Amino acid sequence: MGRGAGKGKKTKRKVPIDEKKMEKYRRGTGVNLKMGIKNKIHRQRLRQKENLIESMAEQAARTEILLTETHGYLEKDPGETTTQFKQSEIVSNIDITSATKYFELNLEFGPYSLRYTRNGRHLVVGGKKGHVAAFDWITKKLACEMNVMESVHDVCWLHIETMFAVAQKDWVYIYDNQGIELHCLKRMNRATRLEFLPYHFLLASSSSLGGLTWLDISIGKIISRYDSKIGKIDVMTQNPYNALLCVGDSKGVVSMWSPNVQQPLAKMLCHKQAITACAVHPYGTYMATSSPDRTLKVWDIRQLAGPVHSSILRSTAENLSYSQSGLLAVGMGNVVEVFSDTNNDFKPYTRHKTNWSISDLQFCPYEDALGFGTAKGLSSILVPGCAEANFDALEINPYQTKKQRREAEVKALLDKIQPELITLDTTAIAEIDVPTLQRKVEEKKKLLFIKPKTIDFKPRRSKAKGKGGTAKIVKSKKALKELARREAIEAMRQAKTLIDTKKIELQKKSYGVLNRFIPKAKQTKC
Amino acid sequence: MKVKVLSRNPDEYLRETKRDIHKVPRNYDPILHPFEAPREYTRALNAVKLDRVFAKPFVGNLEGHKDAVSCMCKHPGKLQVLLSGAYDGEVRIWNLPQRTCEYNFLAHDGVLRGIAFLSGAEHFITIGDDKTIKTWRARKSDNNEEAVPTNTIISKTILTGITHHRSDAFFATCGEVCQLWEETRNEPIRTFKWGVDSLHDVKYNYVQTNLLAACASDRSIILYDTRETGPLRRIVMKLRTNRLSWNPMEAFTFTCANEDYNLYTFDTRKLSTPVNVHMDHVEAVTDVDYSPTGKEFVSGSYDKSIRIFQTNKGHSKEVYHTKRMQRLTSIIWSLDNKYILSGSDEMNIRVWKARASEKLGVLKPREKAALKYSEALKEKFASHPQVQRIARHRQIPKHIYNAQSEIRRIREKSNRKQTNRRMHSKKGAVPFVSERQKHIVREDA
Numbered sequence: 001m002g003r004g005a006g007k008g009k010k011t012k013r014k015v016p017i018d019e020k021k022m023e024k025y026r027r028g029t030g031v032n033l034k035m036g037i038k039n040k041i042h043r044q045r046l047r048q049k050e051n052l053i054e055s056m057a058e059q060a061a062r063t064e065i066l067l068t069e070t071h072g073y074l075e076k077d078p079g080e081t082t083t084q085f086k087q088s089e090i091v092s093n094i095d096i097t098s099a100t101k102y103f104e105l106n107l108e109f110g111p112y113s114l115r116y117t118r119n120g121r122h123l124v125v126g127g128k129k130g131h132v133a134a135f136d137w138i139t140k141k142l143a144c145e146m147n148v149m150e151s152v153h154d155v156c157w158l159h160i161e162t163m164f165a166v167a168q169k170d171w172v173y174i175y176d177n178q179g180i181e182l183h184c185l186k187r188m189n190r191a192t193r194l195e196f197l198p199y200h201f202l203l204a205s206s207s208s209l210g211g212l213t214w215l216d217i218s219i220g221k222i223i224s225r226y227d228s229k230i231g232k233i234d235v236m237t238q239n240p241y242n243a244l245l246c247v248g249d250s251k252g253v254v255s256m257w258s259p260n261v262q263q264p265l266a267k268m269l270c271h272k273q274a275i276t277a278c279a280v281h282p283y284g285t286y287m288a289t290s291s292p293d294r295t296l297k298v299w300d301i302r303q304l305a306g307p308v309h310s311s312i313l314r315s316t317a318e319n320l321s322y323s324q325s326g327l328l329a330v331g332m333g334n335v336v337e338v339f340s341d342t343n344n345d346f347k348p349y350t351r352h353k354t355n356w357s358i359s360d361l362q363f364c365p366y367e368d369a370l371g372f373g374t375a376k377g378l379s380s381i382l383v384p385g386c387a388e389a390n391f392d393a394l395e396i397n398p399y400q401t402k403k404q405r406r407e408a409e410v411k412a413l414l415d416k417i418q419p420e421l422i423t424l425d426t427t428a429i430a431e432i433d434v435p436t437l438q439r440k441v442e443e444k445k446k447l448l449f450i451k452p453k454t455i456d457f458k459p460r461r462s463k464a465k466g467k468g469g470t471a472k473i474v475k476s477k478k479a480l481k482e483l484a485r486r487e488a489i490e491a492m493r494q495a496k497t498l499i500d501t502k503k504i505e506l507q508k509k510s511y512g513v514l515n516r517f518i519p520k521a522k523q524t525k526c
Numbered sequence: 527m528k529v530k531v532l533s534r535n536p537d538e539y540l541r542e543t544k545r546d547i548h549k550v551p552r553n554y555d556p557i558l559h560p561f562e563a564p565r566e567y568t569r570a571l572n573a574v575k576l577d578r579v580f581a582k583p584f585v586g587n588l589e590g591h592k593d594a595v596s597c598m599c600k601h602p603g604k605l606q607v608l609l610s611g612a613y614d615g616e617v618r619i620w621n622l623p624q625r626t627c628e629y630n631f632l633a634h635d636g637v638l639r640g641i642a643f644l645s646g647a648e649h650f651i652t653i654g655d656d657k658t659i660k661t662w663r664a665r666k667s668d669n670n671e672e673a674v675p676t677n678t679i680i681s682k683t684i685l686t687g688i689t690h691h692r693s694d695a696f697f698a699t700c701g702e703v704c705q706l707w708e709e710t711r712n713e714p715i716r717t718f719k720w721g722v723d724s725l726h727d728v729k730y731n732y733v734q735t736n737l738l739a740a741c742a743s744d745r746s747i748i749l750y751d752t753r754e755t756g757p758l759r760r761i762v763m764k765l766r767t768n769r770l771s772w773n774p775m776e777a778f779t780f781t782c783a784n785e786d787y788n789l790y791t792f793d794t795r796k797l798s799t800p801v802n803v804h805m806d807h808v809e810a811v812t813d814v815d816y817s818p819t820g821k822e823f824v825s826g827s828y829d830k831s832i833r834i835f836q837t838n839k840g841h842s843k844e845v846y847h848t849k850r851m852q853r854l855t856s857i858i859w860s861l862d863n864k865y866i867l868s869g870s871d872e873m874n875i876r877v878w879k880a881r882a883s884e885k886l887g888v889l890k891p892r893e894k895a896a897l898k899y900s901e902a903l904k905e906k907f908a909s910h911p912q913v914q915r916i917a918r919h920r921q922i923p924k925h926i927y928n929a930q931s932e933i934r935r936i937r938e939k940s941n942r943k944q945t946n947r948r949m950h951s952k953k954g955a956v957p958f959v960s961e962r963q964k965h966i967v968r969e970d971a
Contacts, residue, residue, distance in 0.1 A: 060554040075528040098531040368532040384531050392553040399539040421564040430563035
């Protein structure tokens, strides 16, 4: 096109964005500007703010085209099911680097528990018979390996990949990535499960005596310790959305604990028998529970109402884990089944069978892999489409350098959320606390300058036994005074309303025939 | 069967050489950023704490005057020049970035009452208690001669204040009467009078440049129009107004510093009540000056403190004081909106930052963005009790603290008494008078 052709009026119009995409980036519905805001200036200011928030959501939605990766998938041809594909078939159809993510390690100190770091690069494993190892599982580079010569119940990474906690026979130990013991936490005794809350820097443990302990690892202080009074805790997991601990007990109840309240914030009766496993969706929307009667239930955790899905499995689910994209891995005996929930259709997605019974499983964040520990080692299998494809490097970066890790650690410490802010609803802090505000307004209203009327009180002295007495006189005097004070307040309030009505009457002005042009609302008010 | 497994090429995520910058892929999906509200709250709390940590507003002081500083004048075009006059009649010309005195000489016998730059800023005029108006060259002569005024006018009346027109060659003085002068003439071109009063401050409006406002010792504020022969209007208050300052952005707004510890913002379109009453000083307010944005003003007081107010707020947002600073006589907000200059009784001129915790010097873009972000967070969480408590906390001298509690007690007492009186008298006999109306006696036109 020549230069002359573009001479006409150029209109730069932005490409409209899909409303669904916008909805993802919006934070709530915003303020209703048409209702309740009487002041023009306030309305204007709020409108500007709303516009700003809307444009922010729009900008964020526009950045989606810059995302480089697309998530994985496993598609069937007609007449096939996704569950029929074996790992060997999947491996033969993908590139060699991805194929290395399917492996099996035969170890003899099992049954093993395992945990990935938040960026999915590193793995720590702990065998029941004392074998502890940490390694970069993608490059298969071993960081440390040792035998702690004690039983190991659970392992857990701390905020970075240089430190991990191990729940051993009596106490919890913290090791660094060279295997050097850094701390021995004797106050966390007989721990069965460990959870690390990364944004709060809290290491939570549940003990075989029924205790729950939160330790702030940035200051080395135990924040709180409760006796949950539910006996030995075998099932404990965190809700990544609000950092509450979900504890399953032998009566089929899942209780949610925060370090601020001695009682659970919420309790859900999920099953008629004991809870064998519990997992919470990374976005805090769903919770899956299972029990020995072979049932598996998925709950909407925000409503605490009836199950979204309920199904009966072939055998008891002993381990559950949610992936970033919402796939649910279920460990039943020596079978791992991954369920997907597409369009409210809860059904198996892939299936994998091993030789040994599964002791622990976890999806790897940011990689299409599922790791599980068995009685005789651990393995990693491929589950296409289970992970988030695009990471945010300022939040979690799988490719971070040492320097970046150090900087991120400092940043994270500065943003450490205080344990007092662990509540059911995390957004509550950014909203208006209406009850307190109401109380404040009430108190202001009650503020009176006047003194209550003095009461001239001379009781009849009763001669009858038990009727008179100084105590009784004082009591009735007090009651009368209170009554007088209340009356005074009531009178004052009425006086105030009288003044108000007078003012309104003054405003009411007749324009004769032109009264019909007075706005309707104003008329009713007068 | 179609299968794709997530497989990232590390080359796309790692920098090529060590000199390269790191690659930072972003994903703004809110789900990948959990705990948004508590994290923002924590950041806001940190920001407000750091704000208090870095709140070191005192920049430096200019010493050299041998008597208390009586008045100051900023250069209309150069940020680095400041003129100051003292009670012994001495004028000093300061170089602000160097914090040195460039030039000083004795201009008047007795107190120097006012300084103003002439148009072009090559010369300035001073007035003093010796009833003279002298014009001086603003630059030191090359051959170290003694300073000689280029022009001297002997006035018939005493002179207490001076103000120069924003652009034209006019200036106005006040004393027994308000006089309008042309720079080149030795006689006033107009004289304004309203009853028998003496004026102690006069100010030209910056926007509506033919408007003048003056403070009179009979507790009134008078408005003059230079195009007319007589004064326009006046408002009489309960106590005397010491100084006033026009809002440089709104033609109709001015703020006056009153003897009754308060400042009042008036709208010339409705003089009968002030638009706002600014309380917080515990003794007479001696001077006031607007920031060039017109959103804030600074006031100096006899209680040895400087306060910064927002024009639409009743209470101050900032208070500055030092152990050595005595009663304030004059105050100036610099034209770059960054500094405040205060002259006080103990012969020093002090330079303060207008925003106590602001970082001086050049900011890098990332630094700027970070500061903006924390500013937005502070605003968002401003009403949270924790944030509010830290943001509001100020260390104040004991005498101010005690005076504040005393004033509070007095106010409560009178309120209580008024309410009791109202309760025990006929309805409507003791009317409600708003704080804005309380301090006004009457408006004359």
